[in-house]
Amino acid sequence: MIEFDNVTKRYADGTVAVDDLSIEAPQGKITVLVGPSGCGKTTSLRMVNRSIEATSGRILVDGRDVQSVRAVELRRGIGYVIQQGGLFPHQTVLDNIMTVPHLLGWSKKKSRERAHELLQRVGLPSSFARRYPAQLSGGQQQRVGVARALAADPPIMLMDEPFSAIDPIVRAGLQDEFLRLQEELGKTIVFVTHDIDEAIKLGDYVAVLRVGGRLAQLAPPAELLAQPADEFVEDFVGRDRGYRALQFVRAAELPVHEAPTVGLGGSLADARAVAGGDQWVLVLGPERRPAGWLDVTDPAIPSVDRSHLVSVGTTFTAEGPVRFALDGALSSPCGQAVCVDAEGAYVGVAGATEIARHVSSQGALAGETS
């Protein structure tokens, strides 16, 4: 666990970057520091490994005041990842990853084996070991940065905007992999970002800071979205916080009902009969997987084949978030979201109104005012 206990940082020119900050980053969890530019996120992070010294207050790592530990020793137990990996440009990927094991006096063989194991862990081929950072994409460099920080298996990781210089699609993939890796490794992580969506996606806890380095709110993401502490946090989490909070509400109890269905390749007459006057029939493909919606009132349609189907959009499962259900209903031509089981087979449908009713009955968005 990392504890900030009334920590203040005043730089030599008088700038107060962090003001009386008290937060805890629990063991094995990801605590995200988020806030606008200049609110003291990086300063806070760097005080943990003493690359910046606090002016007053205490920072405890596993109960030990960081001031009582030699900086070099302290940093051995703390992995540090920065934007674009922060790799040494004139060293190969292998040498970059082996930096800390080398400092710790590990044998060449052991460090090399560890480096290759880590490359695999972060999803890079072993052949990359011989490359130089400039021969890698931004996303790949970032993976090497994570591998390097993990090399000596430190219990703590400090991550400063590690994914921010990367395009949105690669970035989303890296975030997913990072979460998978963390599930396996269970490190105590303090993660800095200025992006509230990243904070909500990655954080077990999110600390929102305001300029001047003051804590505005520390809460799990769902609570932050549902109950922002004040106007600043409310503005910062954004206008669509109600919708985004749906990712934390399970669809488990959402009632689903039967839709008219017909098998792919079935007859149009059957499709019209099951529709019973409705416009849309759900067409099921092999293994009862939803193939699309069919407009049976369209006289131009000759048969029940794939070329005349409208996509069902986002499907949802009972185990997944209700956000997928709502998204499915909104992207469906008939306002019905399709529920599937773990194998992707059709279970039933739910309409936007039912979903909205379910969400409000769960009280999951308590505190929602707009």
Ligand SMILES: Nc1ncnc2c1ncn2[C@@H]1O[C@H](COP(=O)(O)OP(=O)(O)OP(=O)(O)O)[C@@H](O)[C@H]1O
């Ligand atoms: N060495 C320094 N001397 C004086 N002021 C500094 C120094 N380093 C940072 N600051 C100031 O301290 C405040 C906090 O800076 P910090 O880098 O911690 O913010 P941040 O939240 O990480 O910002 P960003 O998101 O833009 O990276 C800013 O006003 C910054 O200008």
